[in-house]
Amino acid sequence: MTFPLLTQAKLRVPRPHRRTIARRRVTRSLDAGGGRPLTVVCAPAGCGKTTALAQWVESADQPTAWLSLDAGDDDPRRLLAHLAAALGTVETEAAVEAQRALRDDADPFEEVLPRLLDGLEAAASADGFALVLDDLQHVRAPACHRLLEALIDALPPGARVVVATRSAPPLRLARRRAAGTVTEVGPRTLAFRPAESERLLNGALRLALSREQLAAVEERVGGWPAGLALVADSLPPEPDDARFRQALARSRADVDAYLGEELLDQLDPELRTFLRRTSILARLDASLCAAVLDAPAAGELLERARRSNLVASNPEPDADHDGAGGSLRCDRLLAQLLRRELHAREPQLVGALHLRASRWLDASGRVEEAIAHAGAAGDGRAAAALVHRHGETLMRARRYATVRRLIDAIPPERGEFGPYCRALGLLAGGLDGALSPAELDAGFRALRDRSDAPGVEALVERCLTLPFFGRVAESVQRGRALFARVREQPLPARAAIAANLGMALWFAGESGAARSLLEAHLDATAGRHRGWALATLALVAVDDRREERALAHAGAALAHVRGEAPALDHAYVHQAVAAVARAAGLRADAERELARAARLTRRVPGSLHDALTLLLRAELELDRGERCAARESAAAARAIVDDHLDAGIVEPRLAAVEAALARDGDELLGTSPTRAERRVLALLPSELSRRQIAAALYLSSDTVGTHLRRIYRRLGVGSRAEAVAVARARGLLDPVRGEIADRPTAVEGAAPGANSPR
Structure with missing residues (x-):
């Protein structure tokens, strides 16, 4: 039946574009809402909402009505007429009655909607049905929203409404979440996963892209459906690398134009300015935005952006539910476009915005972001001062790669704290395995000429007490001199130096001195230094043939690093635990810990870290009678040890292994x-x-x-x-x-x- 107020195209399910594929994963997410009266598919433009719903309707096993909404539907009587017409594809008689009542000026809420729902009871009780409302963002009038709420709340069992919208609809979603009567599908669910992107580009579109090219597309658009379509349009079949890079570069203009037309150009100037100026932020919250913009009302604009789906909460990794919670962030591609717009339209503001962000983040304890924003502002002195103030905190948390990345990004004019940044970057690189001991040794010794710079002398001297530079006796001498100079400093500062010195003393064969020093400071030792102290005490206990104590210290050292991301400074703990396990006859445990240590020390081949692992392995292999394997491990260790000035206790222990291996x-x-x-x-x-x-x-x-x-x-x-x-x-x-x-x-x-x- 044809209704005079309606264009029949509004009732037709759109045909899926050729640049798409069937995605059962997304269809299952929509199927999952079958027992609930409302399903909300909420995502920005270009996320494939309409396509996903059209594919779902094709596979649905129940009658489905479709209505494409537009700005003309932002009127309750017209909206109800179109709803009735759509539902007429499910139950014609009820739809006709509703249309007739509307023409007679019957009240939409009191008369028309109840008649329509009464007539739908039979259809719902048979097979159930679904009503799909596409582009709900065009409907903004409160009366229209009340009409939809009334419809959803009074649906007969077996019926459901599925809406697609760019912004969160005011349909009392919080109440429905609490009651378990709504299913929500968001951008994360709609985004193409890498395997789906490959199936689209190389399967449906036959572009024959290589793995590297597919990864580059993923990096560019991140699974955004419209972005994939735009990139696909720009690519020739089977492109070589040069043509691929050119086409990918061209596609950025198409993506920017799409985002500009479909998103930014639809915004009022105030909201667009807000998004542009806050695009420098990776995470958004009201207080931070207010500080960056120097505008107390920024929180209201942030909430508007959230309701418009321009910013979204960060869900838990791999979560399929795109609900509220977590910090807010702007879509990556949109944020990139907004940052380019900021630099083009308001370049004079960029530095000031970053510095305001840095000050707020520093005061809020978000140190890494504070340093990064100071550097992005071009203020190397401010960024270096933050590194000097917070660097030790990051190092205690073993954020070695982060420290190096932050320091590398600081502009070269760093003022008085520049040498400290250099020293801390060296230490982080050494502990992360990015720099060899030889590179560290040269770097630290070069910095001794800058010992008058704030924080440099203590940091450099403390690092040079470590035995892994292959100057064990010198490390002990330095450590003792440094420890004597800090006797009046707080106990935690002395404890950190004691941990380094104790390790050097064990390497020098002074087990008794190492034990006395470490036991006196163990309770005050924290972070990586505590792991080192416990590991050294375990090794000392092995030397003293005190198995029970060795096992206790080894267990405590292993527990201290358990659950943390593997880092080079953990290698010493695994080496000590392996030595304890071997002494206790637990050869399988020793092998396991040596394998863990080797995975870490192989990051710095040719280092004393690596030599100690090889020595311990040679000793274990000799115990097992695996002489050929022991000979190989000992030879590899010897090649390293001979390249160091003083390998300490590693040298005589390795010589003992070699002597035991000698034949005839x-x-x-x-x-x-x-x-x-x-x-x-x-x-x-x-x-x-x-x-x-x-x-x-x-x-x-x-x-x-x-x-x-x-x-x-x-x-x-x-x-x-x-x-x-x-x-x-x-x-x-x-x-x-x-x-x-x-x-x-x-x-x-x-x-x-x-x-x-x-």
């Missing part, structure tokens, strides 16, 4: 001394004692003793005098001056006194 005579006999051994050999003709040689080379006495034993084995001698004679005969020492024949100085470029601590 000494495998070292006749082989050439390593670089580390040649440094010791160069000083043998002198009058220096073993202890004095150790001091001259910044090595421990035990390390020099290990080098001497290996030199004797290589030369086949039993005394120092014999070693000098044989070395001269072989051309390893200069026959006149007693130095290494092919070396310019006795210590390979570092004469005694060089690199000594200030």
Whole structure:
């Protein structure tokens, strides 16, 4: 039947465009609302609401009526006439009666709607039915909303209303959520997932894009259906990389034009200005927006934007429900367009907006964002000052990659805190495994010339007490000097230095001193330093053959890092736990912890971190009788240890493994001394004692003793005098001056006194 007030096209279900595919996942989300009287599909323009509903209607197993709304429906009598006409496809007689009553000027609420609902009872009781209302955002009159509420609330069992809208409809959704009578489908559900995008682009559209090209499309539009269609239109079939990049770049203009026409141009100037100026913010809340805009009423504009679906809450990851809750954010593509508009229209405001955001975020404890906004404002001094104030907090939370990213983004003019930023970035890079110990050592030593800058001396000196730079005796010396200087500082500050020094003492073979120092400060030790302290105490207990205590400290160390993202500073904990497990005969546990340590220490191959893991593995393999595997691990560890000036206790323990692996005579006999051994050999003709040689080379006495034993084995001698004679005969020492024949100085470029601590 034809009604005079209606265009029949409004009742037809739109045909899906060729640039789409059937998505059963989305259809199931709409099916899930079958037991509830209202389903709301709410999303911005271009999210594929109409297409999703049209596909759902095609697959529906119950009668479905369709009504496409427009601005002309923003009148209760006209809206009710069109509702009746749509429902006439389900129950003709009831629709005719409703139309006749409207022409007789009957009251829409008191007479027409009740007649229509009474007539729909039979249709609902048979198979049920659904009424789809597309583009509900055009209906704004309160009387129209009351009419729809009355319709939904009085629907007979088995009937449902499904609405599609760009903004949240005023249909008392909060009450319906509490009562469980509404199903909501939002942008996250409607967005194409990567596999669906591939099925569309390479399946339906036959573009034959590579994996890398598909990833680039995903990065550009993030599953936004309209964006996918616009990008697809710009792409030729089977594009090579150059043509693909050109087409993708061109598509940005199409996306911007779509967003401008469908979203921004529909806004009033006040709301558009609000969105443009707050586009610098990743997360939105009323107080922050008010501070950035210096406008107390910003919260009202934010609420308008939320109701218009221009900003949305951040749901839980992978949640299919797009309801309220969480922080607000603007769609990524829209935010990018708004930021470009801000820089084009109001470039003079950009810096001020970022600085206001930085100050508010700093005061609110959102440190990372505060630093990032100060840097984005171009104020390197302000950003560096924030790093100086909060850097330790971020480091205690093990946000190493974040610290490096924030520091790298700060403009180069950083003022007095620039050297501190450099030092903290080095430390973060070392703990994250992004920088090698050699790079860290060079960087920290270069910064010693800037020790007068705020915070630099303490940070650099504290880092140089770590043993992993391969100067263990020097690390101990520095650590003791630094610890003596901070005796008057608060206990937590002393405890952090004690943790570093205790670790260096264990590496130097001074287990008793490490135990005394760490036990005195353990209760005040926090963050990564506590994990290190517990790990060192576990290793000391192994040395002392106190298995019960070793297991207790190892368990506490492992519990301290459990649940955190793996970081290089966790490797020492896993190494210690492996050593304890091996000593306790728990070889499977030791293997598991060594595997964990190896995954971390492999980030810095050639480091003492890596050498310690390889040594512990060689010891475990030797226990198991796996001599070939142990030989490989020991050889890999030796290649690393010989490249360090002083590997501390790692050197004699590795030598012990090598000695245990020797068969049928000494495998070292006749082989050439390593670089580390040649440094010791160069000083043998002198009058220096073993202890004095150790001091001259910044090595421990035990390390020099290990080098001497290996030199004797290589030369086949039993005394120092014999070693000098044989070395001269072989051309390893200069026959006149007693130095290494092919070396310019006795210590390979570092004469005694060089690199000594200030």
